[in-house]
Amino acid sequence: MVPSADRPDEVKFAVPLLDADFDFTKLVQGCPWRVPQKIHLQVIFPISRSSSYSSVPSAPRLKLISTPDLKSLFSVEDVKLPPWSNGMCLAEYLPALEESLNLLVVEASASIGARRRFIEALAPTFGRPIEADPIFCKRATVLSISGIFTFLVHFAIPLQFPKQQPVLTLQSSQHCNADGTPITSPPINDYPWSPRWDQAEMVERIYDFLTDECQNFKKFCSDAITQQK
Template structure:
């Protein structure tokens, strides 16, 4: 298989056929996995060597479907480009689509650039029905399919690849690919900006592989579009539960949906809570605010003073704030480490509750005192930042026993 860039592949196609292929290569997102485009490889020509090039009129089309890649051969006739193409469906020799259901084949119009792409989509609909029929070889898998089909949340957003043989056991096996009905529209835009150009629709796909007909070995896997994976904290941020022994898809899939929905809500809530928190500090500290993240509200730096001693406090707010506790870093503006860096100390252990209100977080922090500490090689100045008054509802009740250590 020769892998070519889309533009190089198109340059080798017969000019009369090129508009049809442009639509496939550039706009060809089909099925549930909208992040993967159709690809063409193995370009060949059925013309004689006397015909001037480029004259490629046959190729292999790679189609993402249910976690597999279908490879269909498409054969045109460059000498008579008005004719519709022939298809060879790879390993699925018994796949015989119903011609009457292929409107763009029945009324083929080579002058319409989208005609081939629409025909491929119609063939995929027929292919889906073909795969569903293959589930009849397993009553258990047919039950799984039927129960999902009756649920409007999943019945129309499902791809199935059935009847494949497990390479180890030779057992009948199948894979279900479902688009999960999770709303991503309220995720803050800034979290979606660092993804690849045009990554496709924001989508979550659940793949569930049954490695035998009786469903004794079931392996689920969650796939997120690049933008959503980035927004939720990376590929390691979400772990779905194992498929329960004796469980059913119609019970398992909603659990994964709810887990993902909760994760999305945590991210949205965290954004609004961080913004509330930063606003409270801007209000209470005003001139003491050195800088802050005005887009994602993930960082804040304060310049504080106890008597005549000034120091910086860096606050890092995590993605899942307030569920996850912020990190405080105290930094001297006078003293350096042996490597030439300003001395700092990270503080993660302090009183904290995610239920505290944003405005109360920033009330009346004062430097209560200091004490000298000594080690074998250095002495340190320790500041204790303590909240004055009661702690309920106060985020800066964190400071009830925060220590800042800098080289003295």
């Protein structure tokens, strides 16, 4: 027998999730991934050193892990793991978890389409973006002009779009810091937003917001230049 002092404190293993032949690249047009993307459930069962065996084993520690590239599509950290009931075995636990993952995959695929339509909706109002993420559609940049003030608007579009609104960052084309770096605004996400609006209305509301906000940003840039002198 193995002395109790030499016994491991836990047993750790990983369980592959979703179908073995599930291909995430089919969800993303033009996907650059060359390595198959996988999701595993990391399971850590504690081992009691007590000489008496409990009739109900301790609940395991559970964590979802995935291949790094998959974070461009969705984050497994956003998945709320189902609760583990006393006396449950892994075979009972996995179906509910895989159902949640399948739903997340469907939502992630739909979100790419929604983000793409949002970027396409920028053109009629802001003009065609000068930069955009053509695959995962997570970012776009447009050039804007207010009078003689020229600036860029960077859109960081979250994976949870449209539930979460894009984060805007303004960047002056005419003002630089002492080190020559263009002056940028703090991230902006406190503008009017509703996930129920269509993409055209989302863009129009952002445009209306920036009509006033760009004046605040222009003053912010001028003040920054004054402080450098």
